[in-house]
Amino acid sequence: xxxxxxxxxxxxxxxxxxxxxxxxxxxxxxxxxxxxxxxxxxxxxxxxxxxxxxxxxxxxxxxxxxxxxxxxxxxxxxxxxxxxxxxxxxxxxxxxxxxxxxxxxxxxxxxxxxxxxxxxxxxxxxxxxxxxxxxxxxxxxxxxxxxxxxxxxxxxxxxxxxxxxxxxxxxxxxxxxxxxxxxxxxxxxxxxxxxxxxxxxxxxxxxxxxxxxxxxxxxxxxxxxxxxxxxxxxxxxxxxxxxxxxxxxxxxxxxxxxxxxxxxxxxxxxxxxxxxxxxxxxxxxxxxxxxxxxxxxxxxxxxxxxxxxxxxxxxxxx
Amino acid sequence: xxxxxxxxxxxxxxxxxxxxxxxxxxxxxxxxxxxxxxxxxxxxxxxxxxxxxxxxxxxxxxxxxxxxxxxxxxxxxxxxxxxxxxxxxxxxxxxxxxxxxxxxxxxxxxxxxxxxxxxxxxxxxxxxxxxxxxxxxxxxxxxxxxxxxxxxxxxxxxxxxxxxxxxxxxxxxxxxxxxxxxxxxxxxxxxxxxxxxxxxxxxxxxxxxxxxxxxxxxxxxxxxxxxxxxxxxxxxxxxxxxxxxxxxxxxxxxxxxxxxxxxxxxxxxxxxxxxxxxxxxxxxxxxxxxxxxxxxxxxxxxxxxxxxxxxxxxxxxxxxxxxxxxxxxxxxxxxxxxxxxxxxxxxxxxxxxxxxxxxxxxxxxxxxxxxxxxxxxxxxxxxxxxxxxxxxxxxxxxxxxxxxxxxxxxxxxxxxxxxxxxxxx
Ligand SMILES: [Zn+2]
Ligand SMILES: [Zn+2]
Numbered sequence: 053x054x055x056x057x058x059x060x061x062x063x064x065x066x067x068x069x070x071x072x073x074x075x076x077x078x079x080x081x082x083x084x085x086x087x088x089x090x091x092x093x094x095x096x097x098x099x100x101x102x103x104x105x106x107x108x109x110x111x112x113x114x115x116x117x118x119x120x121x122x123x124x125x126x127x128x129x130x131x132x133x134x135x136x137x138x139x140x141x142x143x144x145x146x147x148x149x150x151x152x153x154x155x156x157x158x159x160x161x162x163x164x165x166x167x168x169x170x171x172x173x174x175x176x177x178x179x180x181x182x183x184x185x186x187x188x189x190x191x192x193x194x195x196x197x198x199x200x201x202x203x204x205x206x207x208x209x210x211x212x213x214x215x216x217x218x219x220x221x222x223x224x225x226x227x228x229x230x231x232x233x234x235x236x237x238x239x240x241x242x243x244x245x246x247x248x249x250x251x252x253x254x255x256x257x258x259x260x261x262x263x264x265x266x267x268x269x270x271x272x273x274x275x276x277x278x279x280x281x282x283x284x285x286x287x288x289x290x291x292x293x294x295x296x297x298x299x300x301x302x303x304x305x306x307x308x309x310x311x312x313x314x315x316x317x318x319x320x321x322x323x324x325x326x327x328x329x330x331x332x333x334x335x336x337x338x339x340x341x342x343x344x345x346x347x348x349x350x351x352x353x354x355x356x357x358x359x360x361x362x363x364x365x366x367x368x369x370x
Numbered sequence: 371x372x373x374x375x376x377x378x379x380x381x382x383x384x385x386x387x388x389x390x391x392x393x394x395x396x397x398x399x400x401x402x403x404x405x406x407x408x409x410x411x412x413x414x415x416x417x418x419x420x421x422x423x424x425x426x427x428x429x430x431x432x433x434x435x436x437x438x439x440x441x442x443x444x445x446x447x448x449x450x451x452x453x454x455x456x457x458x459x460x461x462x463x464x465x466x467x468x469x470x471x472x473x474x475x476x477x478x479x480x481x482x483x484x485x486x487x488x489x490x491x492x493x494x495x496x497x498x499x500x501x502x503x504x505x506x507x508x509x510x511x512x513x514x515x516x517x518x519x520x521x522x523x524x525x526x527x528x529x530x531x532x533x534x535x536x537x538x539x540x541x542x543x544x545x546x547x548x549x550x551x552x553x554x555x556x557x558x559x560x561x562x563x564x565x566x567x568x569x570x571x572x573x574x575x576x577x578x579x580x581x582x583x584x585x586x587x588x589x590x591x592x593x594x595x596x597x598x599x600x601x602x603x604x605x606x607x608x609x610x611x612x613x614x615x616x617x618x619x620x621x622x623x624x625x626x627x628x629x630x631x632x633x634x635x636x637x638x639x640x641x642x643x644x645x646x647x648x649x650x651x652x653x654x655x656x657x658x659x660x661x662x663x664x665x666x667x668x669x670x671x672x673x674x675x676x677x678x679x680x681x682x683x684x685x686x687x688x689x690x691x692x693x694x695x696x697x698x699x700x701x702x703x704x705x706x707x708x709x710x711x712x713x714x715x716x717x718x719x720x721x722x723x724x725x726x727x728x729x730x731x732x733x734x735x736x737x738x739x740x741x742x743x744x745x746x747x748x749x750x751x752x753x754x755x756x757x758x759x760x761x762x763x764x765x766x767x768x769x770x771x772x773x774x775x776x777x778x779x780x781x782x783x784x785x786x787x788x789x790x791x792x793x794x795x
Contacts, residue, residue: 064569125704141685163687164571165641184689222573247568248576 059178062187063228071229075197077355078348084121085350093227095124098155098361104181105131105161110322111181111191114346118353124361127152142166146173147246156361159183177360185219188194191321193226195224198344199276202317207234207258212270212312214278215302215329216245216291222321223280224253231259239263240270241280241302244291274312278319279304279330295328304330309339317341324350325367372396373788374409378749383422384738386478393422395745398787402741419750420727420782424725424737425457425518425746428545429625429690430522430601430673431698433459437466440652442678442766444481444490447698450676450765451488452792454698455724455781458489458736459676460563462522463500470495470506472514479515487791491517491734493547496535500524505535509542519734520547520600523693527553529586529624536596545623545732550608551575551649552585560689564633564652570638572688575650581607588615591622599731600624602675604649606659613668623731625673626660628704630698631773633657637771643684643691644771646795647677661708664723665715671728672699672720698742699763700772703757706752706779717752724748745788754780 055073063071083307084092102112112128119126130249149157149170149366156177159167162185171178182188199206211230217223217239230237231254237251239262251263282298292298309316318330318339326332335342376392380403382388393400433447442450444461451459461478463469475492494511498504500521504615508519515751519539525548526532532548539546548653556579562566584600588611591598603609603624603708615622629647629784634654637645645651663669677694684691697704702724709715729737738745760768784792 141682142683142687143682161687163689165688169687183571188573224569248563248574249565249568252565253569308387350668 059167060189060356060360061168061171061178061185063189063192063225064187069194070230071196073279074193074352074355074359075200077359078193078197078351081354081358082348082351084354085347091121091123093123093218093357095119095122095362098124099153100126100357100361101149101152101154101157102126102128102181103149103157103159104128104299106182108182115181115353118357120263121350122354122357124357131249144172146170150174154297166361169220175241179356179360181199182221185221185224187225188221189225190349190352190356191222191355192229194225194345194349195278195319196229196339197348198319199317201344201348202341203275206230209275210238210273211235211276211278212238212240212274213278213280214267214270214365215241216282217241217250217280218245218247218284219286220280226278227254227261228310231257231261237261238270240267242292245286257334268308269309271306271308271311276314276317276319277304277309277312280320281323281325282329294313299328303328304334306331306333309334319345322346334349371407371788372412373415373785374407374412375415375417375422375747380739381718381721382739384424384540384726385740387739388718390785393739393747394660395747395785395788398745400579400618400741400743400745400790403739408582409428410698411447415749415783420749420751423721423750424739425748425784425786426455426702426724426727427458427734427737428456428674428698428701429460429599429671429728429732431459431461431676432464432678432694433461433478434678435465435481436474439519439679440766443742444478445485445487446766447488447676448485448487450698450763451782452784452786453764454700455702455748455750455784456488456698457748457784457786458491458734460491460493460518460732462493462520463495464523465658465757468495468500469493469511470498472510475511475514475516489736491515493518493520495519496521496526496546497531502526502531505538508538508544508739512542512544515536517734519546520546520549520601522547522549523552525549525551525583529590532587533590533594536590536594536598540594540596545599547599547601548583548587550580552579552582552586554787555582559639559644559650562652564635564653566638568634568689572638576654577605577607577656580605580649584608584611588612588620588622591615591620592604602627602630602649602673603669604630604652604656604660606656607658608652609663609668613663616668623670625671625728625731626664627673627675628701629695630666631657631660632704632708641688642771643686643688644695644769646688646691646693647675647695648693661713663712665710669723670731672701672723673728674698674704678765679769681768684769695769696763696765696767697769697770699765700758700770700777702750702781703756703758703777703779704772707777710752710776711769721780745785747785749783750779750781752779754778756780758785760783
């Protein structure tokens with residue numbers, strides 16, 4: 053397997069081969085999830101810490117299930133239960149984590165870069181479970197897995213990503229991943245929520261990235277429509293006037309979806325705000341792969357844990 | 371007490387003097403500059419192959435005393451200053467308590483006197499507590515020794531308060547130093563807004579925040595006739611506004627930091643919190659404009675914005691870490707490397723930006739080696755290569771973005787009023 057990193061911090065640093073290697077590994081683990089006994093002994097005796105500074109039942113549960121299906125011991129630490137308080141330095145945090153002798157640590161944090169900073173201080177494999185608006189690599193990988201599973205390829209597909217790009221790590225990781233894999237991305241949303249020079253964040257790739265002025269331009273002819281969750285608190289920072297206006301101007305309705313390819317698939321990283329960024333009618337339609345994304349999330353996280361915490365032999369058994 | 375500095379290339383931009391010569395110092399003043407001076411009973415400093423310049427003046431340092439002596443004291447900051455070739459430093463008022471009254475001003479001056487290293491010129495606050503509301507006791511601080519006023523780090527957003535500050539400062543012949551940043555536009559920002567903030571998902575500070583504030587200050591300078599000095603200018607737009615203001619004869623000056631001349635926001639990749647300062651590292655395009663503005667004279671001074679922080683405070687999440695980097699001991703090496711060796715800017719011009727440029731901006735009676743001048747002298751080797759090792763700094767803090775950098779240009783010795791205060795090993 054072509055994957056030789058200590059950590060998984062982001063998609064931007066990965067090559068196409070490495071991405072394919074994770075997706076292929078996930079393929080074999082998805083099969084485990086279909087068995088009646090959904091467990092393999094691959095990571096028996098290994099310790100995985102889920103270190104979450106932000107509430108996220110969905111991602112944490114997905115990593116926890118993935119660890120358990122690989123027979124690893126999974127420990128959940130959330131900001132409220134850990135000793136982490138304001139004023140503790142990252143070095144203290146790192147030492148406390150190391151004291152538990154983990155093989156891998158999944159970190160979710162509201163500040164970009166915290167997994168990167170900790171990765172320099174900790175020997176265990178660090179998996180970025182989402183750092184602020186920066187990256188969420190396992191989400192992008194599960195999205196790619198889901199697209200590949202349904203469409204048979206990613207190369208050459210037209211993909212629309214709609215909504216709050218500015219605060220979205222999902223958008224950034226998907227932008228890196230899908231362009232690397234040769235997809236053509238079209239981004240749209242209120243200008244207030246599209247960060248400056250977004251079209252310049254990707255390196256040269258076989259894919260492309262365009263920021264559209266209108267949501268209709270982004271959706272037209274798309275094979276994949278990815279909707280992002282809108283946070284209510286963005287209103288207070290004057291990004292948009294009201295959820296009602298947002299849903300009318302930028303929400304994905306069945307009518308707007310008609311602009312996409314007839315076999316277009318609709319994705320959402322969850323949790324969905326029904327009737328805001330996406331209508332119930334669309335969420336519940338045959339186009340929607342929201343539940344497949346959840347299922348595939350476990351397979352991707354099993355693959356990532358296996359590749360980062362698995363292959364190593366026990367050090368110093370004497 | 372006499373000192374003869376022999377055989378160095380003396381560069382004194384104020385008088386236009388630039389050739390190999392000897393410098394005789396007597397009783398803390400420059401006695402004579404000339405060829406083959408000889409004198410009996412003098413101490414000799416052999417400056418062959420070295421540059422002999424007026425002592426450097428840094429218009430912008432944070433000494434942290436009173437209140438945060440674990441980061442820096444007046445004495446440790448002054449020691450770092452002379453090690454970096456700075457014989458005079460201007461201490462920003464954001465101490466704890468804020469230097470907004472004469473007793474704090476006097477306290478800083480007393481501490482500097484005890485240290486007997488660099489000259490320390492306190493900068494008083496513009497407003498009480500630098501809260502941006504009521505004027506501080508500006509005239510009393512001036513009596514006590516303050517040489518300028520600033521609410522550095524807490525820009526005065528209320529334009530009417532700023533207008534009054536300028537009018538009042540004009541009455542007392544003090545320059546108003548402004549950290550230019552529209553804090554509504556930059557709210558929550560931790561780095562420059564641009565491709566890299568977008569890539570990293572960190573909240574950006576738009577160049578518009580600085581440009582907007584600079585343009586306001588230029589307008590108020592015209593309205594009030596006050597002398598205005600733009601601290602740590604960092605954007606191409608702001609430079610353009612200062613250039614135009616000067617062209618119209620307004621009393622507007624500005625300074626630039628070594629880090630804004632050497633680094634860009636690309637350095638934030640990797641999330642090293644020693645790349646976090648305010649104003650933030652800007653784009654490569656801005657950096658190139660700053661270098662050209664140094665060359666053509668639109669910028670008056672190099673100032674370090676030396677801002678010490680303890681390693682524990684910097685070792686935090688990027689958005690929680692404090693703004694600021696230290697710079698006194700790397701300034702000369704960085705500016706010589708970037709401006710002279712890489713960009714071909716003449717040594718005379720660089721020395722000017724470190725001496726008479728800042729002296730004029732704040733009206734300080736230093737910055738020249740003309741006969742009779744106060745004998746603050748910095749001797750440096752413009753070509754000597756060295757590697758930055760923060761552990762060897764005299765400063766109490768280590769928060770430099772230049773750790774491990776190979777620089778060209780190093781201080782050999784520093785004299786304040788004819789007295790040796792630093793000599794390199
Ligand atoms: Zn400042
Ligand atoms: Zn400052």
